[in-house]
Amino acid sequence: xxxxxxxxxxxxxxxLLGACSKGNGNQTPPANLRFINGATNQSLxxxxxxxxxxxxxxxxxxxxxxxxxxxTYTISVTDVSGTLVSPAVNFAFSGSQAYSxxxxxxxxxxITALIDDSQVTPPAGYGKLGVANISPDSxxxxxxxxxxxxxxxxxxxxxxxxxxxxxxxxxxxxxxxxFDVVVTGxxxxxxxxLTLPSVxxxxxxxxxxxxxxxxxxxxxxAMLDSLNGPAQFVSNTNARVRIVSALPVNPATAVTGxxxxxxxxxxxxxxxxxxxxxxxxxxxYSIGVGAAQVASLPPATFAAGGDFxxxxxxxxxxxSVAVYxxxxxxxxxxxxVKLRLVNAAVSGGTGLTLYVNNVQAASDVAYGAASPxxxxxxxxxxxxxxxxxxxxxxxxxxxQLSPSGSVYTVFVIDSTLTxxxxxxx
Numbered sequence: 001x002x003x004x005x006x007x008x009x010x011x012x013x014x015x016l017l018g019a020c021s022k023g024n025g026n027q028t029p030p031a032n033l034r035f036i037n038g039a040t041n042q043s044l045x046x047x048x049x050x051x052x053x054x055x056x057x058x059x060x061x062x063x064x065x066x067x068x069x070x071x072t073y074t075i076s077v078t079d080v081s082g083t084l085v086s087p088a089v090n091f092a093f094s095g096s097q098a099y100s101x102x103x104x105x106x107x108x109x110x111i112t113a114l115i116d117d118s119q120v121t122p123p124a125g126y127g128k129l130g131v132a133n134i135s136p137d138s139x140x141x142x143x144x145x146x147x148x149x150x151x152x153x154x155x156x157x158x159x160x161x162x163x164x165x166x167x168x169x170x171x172x173x174x175x176x177x178x179f180d181v182v183v184t185g186x187x188x189x190x191x192x193x194l195t196l197p198s199v200x201x202x203x204x205x206x207x208x209x210x211x212x213x214x215x216x217x218x219x220x221x222a223m224l225d226s227l228n229g230p231a232q233f234v235s236n237t238n239a240r241v242r243i244v245s246a247l248p249v250n251p252a253t254a255v256t257g258x259x260x261x262x263x264x265x266x267x268x269x270x271x272x273x274x275x276x277x278x279x280x281x282x283x284x285y286s287i288g289v290g291a292a293q294v295a296s297l298p299p300a301t302f303a304a305g306g307d308f309x310x311x312x313x314x315x316x317x318x319x320s321v322a323v324y325x326x327x328x329x330x331x332x333x334x335x336x337v338k339l340r341l342v343n344a345a346v347s348g349g350t351g352l353t354l355y356v357n358n359v360q361a362a363s364d365v366a367y368g369a370a371s372p373x374x375x376x377x378x379x380x381x382x383x384x385x386x387x388x389x390x391x392x393x394x395x396x397x398x399x400q401l402s403p404s405g406s407v408y409t410v411f412v413i414d415s416t417l418t419x420x421x422x423x424x425x
Contacts, residue, residue, distance in 0.1 A: 030067040031093035032117075036231050037061055038104030038212055038223050043080050046101060048073045056080050062100075062231040070095035077103045077110045086110030100225060102134060106213045107329065111136065115169055117227045119206045122173050127201035130171035132210045133163040137217035137329040138193060139425070140164045140186035143209075145179045148198050153182060153189035162186045169208065176203040183211065183220060192277060194220050194236055214305030216240060217328035217407075218275070218425060221305065239282070239302040240275035243267050246313035246344035246413035247289070255312050256288040259302060270413055270420050272309075280304025287312060289319045297321050307424075313344035313368060313413065324370045328407050328425040335375030336404035339421075342370045344413045349389035352412060356401075357383050370409075378402040384410065386417045 035054040037044045046054040054063050070093055077086040086103065091114045093099060098117040103110055113134040122128045131143050142158035150156070160170055163186075178200045185191035194211070201207055206227045211220040214236055224232040241264065245255040249269050257264040260282035267273040283301040287294040289312060300323040302308050307326035314320040324342070331338040341362040343352045351369070354362040357379065362371035376382070381398040388394075394417040401408060411420040 028070045029095040031070050031095060032065040032098040033068050033093065034065045034098075034100055035063045036100050036102045036223065036225065038102055038210075038221075038233060040105075040233075040235075042084070042105055044103055044105075044110070045078050045080060046103075047076050047078065050074075060231075060233045062225070065098060068093060075101070075112070077112055084108065084110060086112055098227070100208070100227075102132075102210055102223065104134075104212050106136070107332075109332070111213070113166055113210070115208055115210065115225070117206075117208070119171060119227065121204055121206065125176055125203060126173050127176045127203065127205040127207065128171055128173050129159075129201055130169045130206075130208045131160045131163050132169040132208065133165050133167060135211050135213040135220050136165050137213045138165075138185075138211065138220050139218075141193065141211060141220070142184045142186050142189070144182040144184070144189070145174065146182060148178060148180050150180055150182075153184070156189075158184075158189075163211075174201050176201055176205070181209065183222075185218075193218060194222060194234075196222060196224075196234060199224070213329065215303070215329075216305055216307030216326060217330070218307060219305050236305045237280050238277045239280045239304055239306045239308060241278050241302055241308045241310065242273045242275045243287070244272040244309055244311045244342075244411060245269040246311055246411065247316055247319065249414070253290050253316050254288075257285065257310060259285045270411070272411070272420075272422055275307060278302055280306070285310075287319075287321055289316055294319055294321055298323055309342075309370075309409070311342065311344060311368075311411075320368055322368045322370075326409075326424060327373055330405040330407070331373075331375040336378045337401045337406050337408065338373045338375050339401070339408040339410060340371045340373045341365050341410045342412065343367055344411065345415055345417065346388050346412070351389075352417075353387040354410060355385040355387070358385070373407075376401065378404050378406075384419055384421075386412065386419060388417065 035046050037057045039059045043056045072092045076088045100115045103112045140162040143160035145159045181196040183194040208225040210223045219236045222234040243257045245267050247269050252268050254266040256266050259278040262278045264276050309324045341354045343365040347367040350364040351366040361374040365371045379401045382401045386394045399421045407424045
């Protein structure tokens with residue numbers, strides 16, 4: 001009997017070990033990953049834990065899914081030559097889940113984000129839409145999903161509110177149909193950043209919508225990703241333009257403008273106009289001062305995705321016009337706030353120089369010109385110092401340069417060297 005019990009015990013141990021062995025062999029299921037390259041003109045390669053996983057994926061295209069072991073990976077994205085390298089980021093992948101790694105190039109730097117593609121298929125008659133903001137420049141975004149042709153958002157509520165950079169993608173279920181998708185600045189339905197007309201959301205479809213940066217910073221481009229299907233890339237077709245009058249404040253003189261077929265609101269010195277959406281690529285424009293049109297205008301093309309400032313300066317009788325390309329992208333090196341100087345006041349010598357808290361921010365800015373942007377630290381009471389050659393420096397009252405990520409333009413429009421510090425974003 002004892003022998004039998006011993007044999008039974010051995011058999012039980014063998015069965016247990018066999019079960020354990022079988023359990024160890026049944027590892028956590030792999031994850032599925034694909035790469036979406038949102039760059040407009042560069043192939044990109046993805047490296048996971050030092051090993052190339054996706055090589056030379058063409059611009060504006062998506063790879064097929066591939067299986068990877070579940071776990072956390074250190075990921076970097078490079079161009080095919082290896083000279084353009086993203087910062088290394090860590091992403092965790094769960095077993096049996098599907099993911100899309102999205103990357104695009106912004107000012108020579110690679111921006112990456114991860115989208116969880118594992119979504120429950122919506123019921124019959126419905127589709128599912130998700131949004132992800134992968135623009136570091138746009139700020140928080142509201143997304144309206146409205147009937148095609150809707151132009152007034154005042155009676156609508158955003159389906160997605162305050163989508164922030166690299167926030168967790170948010171999903172909603174919609175009755176299948178065709179919609180206009182309108183993207184605005186958070187809390188401001190009149191601040192339109194992108195309109196996608198006639199977007200179909202099919203029965204049973206799961207559609208991801210990601211927003212990417214533009215050269216101007218505030219407008220966004222989009223990527224529409226039908227999960228397990230092709231990705232579609234949509235570039236913004238608009239630009240934003242504003243007019244600034246640096247004409248004498250008294251008497252008040254209206255300055256008007258038309259870009260292509262879009263009429264901008266009148267402005268009066270010293271208050272700049274608001275940015276207005278115009279058709280991107282427009283190169284025909286007109287500027288009026290009072291009842292007269294300015295005869296001589298500098299050539300300009302208002303490229304899609306860009307922000308632009310038209311400044312009118314000099315005298316009402318003989319006005320001059322300059323067009324600046326604005327960069328309202330957030331600062332990435334050198335400080336937390338970005339600013340530039342526009343000189344519409346000093347025509348002699350070498351122009352104007354600007355110091356911020358005793359650090360030179362712009363130098364020798366000629367009459368009618370704008371300096372490059374300069375990054376500085378945030379400050380609740382920044383001291384500006386304006387220097388004109390052969391003239392004692394002017395110390396205007398301190399100004400607030402905050403919060404972090406803001407962009408300012410310092411307009412100087414009269415001989416007193418009074419700066420008008422305008423927050424552009």
